[in-house]
Amino acid sequence: xxxxxxxxxxxxxxxxxxxxxxxxxxxxxxxxxxxxxxxxxxxxxxxxxxxxxxxxxxxxxxxxxxxxxxxxxxxxxxxxxxxxxxxxxxxxxxxxxxxxxxxxxxxxxxxxxxxxxxxxxxxxxxxxxxxxxxxxxxxxxxxxxxxxxxxxxxxxxxxxxxxxxxxxxxxxxxxxxxxxxxxxxxxxxxxxxxxxxxxxxxxxxxxxxxxxxxxxxxxxxxxxxxxxxxxxxxxxxxxxxxxxxxxxxxxxxxxxxxxxxxxxxxxxxxxxxxxxxxxxxxxxxxxxxxxxxxxxxxxxxxxxxxxxxxxxxxxxxxxxxxxxxxxxxxxxxxxxxxxxxxxxxxxxxxxxxxxxxxxxxxx
Numbered sequence: 001x002x003x004x005x006x007x008x009x010x011x012x013x014x015x016x017x018x019x020x021x022x023x024x025x026x027x028x029x030x031x032x033x034x035x036x037x038x039x040x041x042x043x044x045x046x047x048x049x050x051x052x053x054x055x056x057x058x059x060x061x062x063x064x065x066x067x068x069x070x071x072x073x074x075x076x077x078x079x080x081x082x083x084x085x086x087x088x089x090x091x092x093x094x095x096x097x098x099x100x101x102x103x104x105x106x107x108x109x110x111x112x113x114x115x116x117x118x119x120x121x122x123x124x125x126x127x128x129x130x131x132x133x134x135x136x137x138x139x140x141x142x143x144x145x146x147x148x149x150x151x152x153x154x155x156x157x158x159x160x161x162x163x164x165x166x167x168x169x170x171x172x173x174x175x176x177x178x179x180x181x182x183x184x185x186x187x188x189x190x191x192x193x194x195x196x197x198x199x200x201x202x203x204x205x206x207x208x209x210x211x212x213x214x215x216x217x218x219x220x221x222x223x224x225x226x227x228x229x230x231x232x233x234x235x236x237x238x239x240x241x242x243x244x245x246x247x248x249x250x251x252x253x254x255x256x257x258x259x260x261x262x263x264x265x266x267x268x269x270x271x272x273x274x275x276x277x278x279x280x281x282x283x284x285x286x287x288x289x290x291x292x293x294x295x296x297x298x299x300x301x302x303x304x305x306x307x308x309x310x311x312x313x314x315x316x317x318x319x320x321x322x323x324x325x326x327x328x329x330x331x332x333x334x335x336x337x338x339x340x341x342x343x344x345x346x347x348x349x350x351x352x353x354x355x356x357x358x359x360x361x362x363x
Contacts, residue, residue: 022035
């Protein structure tokens with residue numbers, strides 16, 4: 001595959017899942033062993049539609065089974081593949097090589113530096129991921145401003161800042177130094193204002209369209225707002241008379257063909273056509289990301305398997321069991337109604353086989 005031309009009007013990144021090696025002899029606590037051929041083939045699928053790949057993010061099970069050594073290798077390999085096709089690549093840099101509890105602010109800074117250096121060496125656009133360890137160690141907004149300020153000054157080029165809400169990861173409650181979202185937003189805006197040339201954009205995953213729009217309007221030009229809102233993405237990407245959001249979305253993993261075609265309508269100035277194309281996908285997105293939201297990855301991987309992008313329905317750490325069979329059945333139905341499956345008969349046969357395996361075919 002070759003990378004298709006990227007959309008002109010928006011920067012669009014799909015956070016891609018990983019495919020484990022089902023024959024690997026590993027337990028639920030790792031280490032993760034990936035099927036590299038299938039994992040990288042899916043990145044080429046995304047690039048072939050003109051989408052960028054957001055690599056080693058939470059969709060790839062960072063913090064939920066994919067450890068730092070595996071994530072580092074994933075970044076290296078994806079970067080090498082991106083170079084062969086000219087694909088757009090952003091990569092998560094975090095602190096997940098540290099234990100969840102007991103890390104100091106100095107430990108957190110060093111961990112970020114290690115991962116940031118790797119991403120930059122590989123040529124990816126760094127995404128400074130929200131850090132569980134920083135949330136545990138910080139005593140207030142000044143700790144965030146000091147630590148992130150240091151990282152931004154050190155970065156060789158612009159980075160994407162990442163605000164992931166606690167619905168995606170409960171350990172991130174109170175990020176940016178406050179559980180008051182207005183205060184947290186003010187801290188983030190101050191950080192960006194202090195370093196406008198080192199911030200490519202801010203990725204916001206709070207599932208609150210009004211709050212994202214408010215933040216978007218406070219960002220200095222040319223800093224982008226990347227929506228991570230898997231509930232309200234059509235309206236946020238379409239935008240209004242005062243601006244719009246770009247996209248860095250986990251839901252664009254299964255929606256890649258539809259999402260790419262829809263955004264190209266925006267390239268032609270057809271906002272109504274864009275909404276008509278993408279609005280019908282929201283029911284599936286809301287289903288996949290229903291509470292507990294952090295387990296949305298299970299539905300994403302199911303749909304990749306049903307669509308024929310991989311040969312099995314398994315996940316790092318056994319998280320294919322994180323959603324119920326009725327939930328998975330409904331995901332198949334909604335995706336089928338959207339025409340997401342290149343081979344509907346294959347998808348139906350695989351779904352029927354899954355249900356039959358657990359005695360739920362008539363449920």
